[in-house]
Amino acid sequence: MRSFANLDVLIGQVPGAVVNALLTVDVGRGSEALYRDQLPGLLSQLANRARVASITASSAIEGVVVPDRARADRILAGRVSHLRNRSEQELAGYRDAQDYLFQSSWRPLNSGLLLHLHKMLFAHTAGPGGRFKTEDNLVVDRNAAGDLTVRFRPVQAADTPFYVSELIDRYRHEASAQRHHPVLLVGLFALDLLVIHPFEDGNGRVTRALTNALLMEAGYTVSRYVSLEQRIAETADLYYQALLDSTHGWHEDQADPWPWLGYFVDVLANAYRTFAQRAAADRSDGSKQDRVRDYVLNHAPLVFRVADIRTALPGVSDPTIRVVLDRLRREGAIFPEGLGRGATWRRAVR
Template identity: 40%
Template sequence: MTSFQDLDRHFGALPPERVQALVVIAEARGREEVLRRQNPAGLETLRAVALIQSAEASNAIENIHASRERIEALIADKTTPQNRSEQEIAGYRLVLDQIHANGPDIPFESRFVEQLHGSLSRFTGDRTAGKWKGVDNRVEEHHPDGTVVERFRPVSAADTPTAMKDLHAGFARAMQEGRHAPLLLVATYVLDFLVIHPFRDRNGRMARLNTLWLLYVCGHEVGRYISIEKLIEESRETYYEALHRSTLGWHERKHDLGPWTDYFLGIVVAAYRELENRTALVNGRGSKRALITFYIRASLSDEFKVAQIRDASPGVSDAYISKVLGELKADGAIEPVGRGRGAGWRRLRPDVE
């Protein structure tokens, strides 16, 4: 039933733009290895930022939110979760840590997917966690007018254990055969995982964690430094549209993996570009300052507020942000505007450093 049974139909003749995306990613991967050797201190800053953004963004896609201050404390393991949202975020951080530490070495087998799902739910007390679903589930889209639309029909609970076994066997076989680019196989796995929807809950978050895990398996570490989840959250509408287009006809093996594959490759390309843009700015000792000045320089609007800088600079204290803004003001690069709750700043020149 999985897409791995028909890979030649999906990827036998790749369109030029898909081939080009694979080439761009391969070249960027080579440069990533150089960056790791040249600027380890700067990449450590990016790693800390990515952890916060990943836990925040992946849960936000599921409408699970907490304040940035609480998220940073949970990521740093300096507090215990105080409510259900924080329990979910803490669980995501736990699995992120496991994947970042051991991703390439964890056998990519369905039993370990179950184990990681159990870790994802560790703080919630969910007794169904870490086990394939026991009842059928539905994937629906709820609109503001009250209408409900089915996004796709998941595999039944009865068929899920066999479907997951076949999915992992198909992925392992395709990787061993080496006929198709590994990243195409990652895209295939993630789509099928989402259609199977093997757990009662947290399938979307597990799909994003599996994506990070599989990138490690394929030798791509960009997800360590750039939040893949944040890029997905920022393109949420395109994400759901690509997923919808590629799941049509899945159960009848008439679906088209193209839209989803192109979206997935686009996310990986965007991650590598973001990595190169950020490492060009972050240079170890001045890394936190670079996060602030990068946001100011890259902002589409000349006017901005401290809250926007705070969101773009996870882990940077308000006191340090105020210090840098004061220095930039003294240098004539920015000026304060407004008063009270509407107060903000205005960029005076494009070369903010």
């Protein structure tokens, strides 16, 4: 809320380093539609990997870790009916919250959405979820000797519903006005929500999950394919320091948002660079896709199997073959016959 009180003054002049990072972000955003059209197989693989990485990393930032990787994967896939401990329960809860935002129509953004996400986060535990904090809280650091240092002081519990509602209203107004870069608005929303700290527990996870959703709503969908949370976990010290530097003076409307916004935009720019690198690597395999296409259209039997392509084109992976077959099917050049291992394909008569 505080960051949106005098937005033109607060972020009216964007530092050069942030401008450059935003340029990388916007160029990356412009390429997303092209990748969706040309590399559907790659994007499906990246989305599956990013989902697992995001849920695992965002949970690990808060100390929620399931050491058995195979079991963690089964939990994320929804194949575990009995959750053994608190970490497994919270991992499953974050899975549910993120999947809700990625796979459902979650709009509109309002206080009820935040409460619903929080309820999902703790739905598998015995703890209370889906309600704002009832007691004042502090965000602290504990050193090796056990001494506590106050990192920042959130708003009082009694004021939390008002601050959350006001933040959402101001964010939605500024997002509609389109006077400032949407990525900066999402970053400020995340900063203010973390300072408000509306819940007794789970504030970071709710904020990170919601940040992905708001970025996607603004047209920046890279978090579907590259995990922002994983990058944050890899740079956790910078993450916490940037937050700390931008919370000083927040209650007095004297905070400097640029340490946090600089970090936030950098994480997003890094994700787009990673996305472009992975797409380029897949495109370098384009000659193999061309070979598959040529074989299917010009050399394969009228009715053929995937095994025929493997034999004719050793060294071409099954995912590459499937990408080409799917594309040709959508073009109407081939159509499947049968199901399962014995399935065949037939070329359309030209």
